[in-house]
Amino acid sequence: MKNLANLYQWVKYLLIFIVVVAVYTWSLQGIKVDTQVMQDSWQYVTKFLADFFPPNWEVLDIAVKALIETIQMSLWGTTIGAILSIPIAIASARNTAPIWLRWIANFLQNAVRSVPSIILGLIFVAATGLGAPAGTLALSIYTIGYLAKFYQQAIEAVDSRSLESLQVIGASKLQIAQYGILPQVLPLALGYTLWMFEYNIRAASVLGVVGAGGIGFQLKSYIDGFEYTKATTMMLVLLVVVTLIDALSSKLRQRLEQI
Template identity: 80%
Template sequence: MKKIFNWQILYRYPWFIPLCIFFLMIYVYIWALQGLQVDFQLLKDSWPFITDFIYRLFPPNWQVLDIAIKALIETVQMSLWGTSIGAIFSLPIAIASANNVAPLWLRWIANLLQNAIRSIPSIILGLIFVAATGLGAPAGTLALSIYTIGYLAKFYQQGIESVDYRSLESLQVIGASKIQIAQYGILPQILPLGLGYTLWMFEYNIRAASVLGVVGAGGIGFQLKSYIDGFEYTKATTMMLVLLVVVTVIDWFSSKLRRYLESM
């Protein structure tokens, strides 16, 4: 029986597989573009409408700056509590999901729970909690908490799975208990990484909170949507600029802190 494919060609021509992957990626992107059915002529004709909308956003109306700052403070408060609550509940789910810690049956349940949470869009979570608690920041905080669990649990899980297994074996050899292994073997290795992930999630939740305001879940997003609905575009611009400044400052601070934690 003749060989269908001579595998030695892969050793002779190491560029063959990367070339195949390259053409496969091109095909996938062409397939995706065809599925989008993009009308480039329509995009070209829509530029006057886009520029007109952007023109109406300026100049910013600084008379609503005090309202923007109050709404932004509420957004930061929502993000702080939402991230903290989500991080607390994420940790046990992450431990139950990790390949090097939990048994197979528990990993299956924990990963299914993670996937279920991540499959629910944040705006749907906002609608659910607005229906439960009414309009305002409490609904947004609860929505961010659940949203955070889905992502931080996965990040923490990856951190736990990246732990050097030799250090855990050393602790097992000297008779350390499971709690001691977690305290002295796992926690010191994942703490800087986990704190970095948590800071990143806090930063992200500030932007997510502004989206949740669209469904009435409080924060700067609620004010932003109100101004856009009322065609008060210059006031909406003030809200976006204040949000930009704060997100930039938090991004700079968290980047500095993450680099410090990684160097520990």
């Protein structure tokens, strides 16, 4: 009997392996990779990358100003998106909302996540014109699609036994939320929000491609003008700041997890 069970496990794992290989083979056929073209392209890639060096530090002041604007966009975009995500997350969680409301809220989340950030940037550039306001609004909507989902998962992960204990002693719904849900959700929610702020700095640099302000706008301008060494300075400044913010937010998230 034991040998039969072991044989069943091996057959199951073998079938899973075959399915995974088949899926990846199908995917590889779909993207039509030409290995000869890949081999020949390296010389062009290296030549293109060589044009980016050495960096032109004469535009360092412009890079810093553009980066400050990018951080400001990310800060406001993340904050607005986080505030708007809270009611959507509550309406999406299975332990806080009826099924009909969950369906609507989850559909809204999926709808927002299905729109790329660059499309949101184009929409708000058309509405408000070129510049940081369009980028900030685009980041706000983009943030909702992810933070609402993260907050929802945090709410659904709440220990139901603690809520039941509060209900037994006659706590009101507001007290249950204040003493049962909030203490468990807050550290996770703050950690997710910090991660989203860090991510939005990168997203804001992409939004600059469509004229939504920030360092991405300057970066695209230099690349379009074949001023690659100036574009390198922009990317290096962005890399330094993103690395610093990543390290800082990681430490903050670790402390929040210990609360």
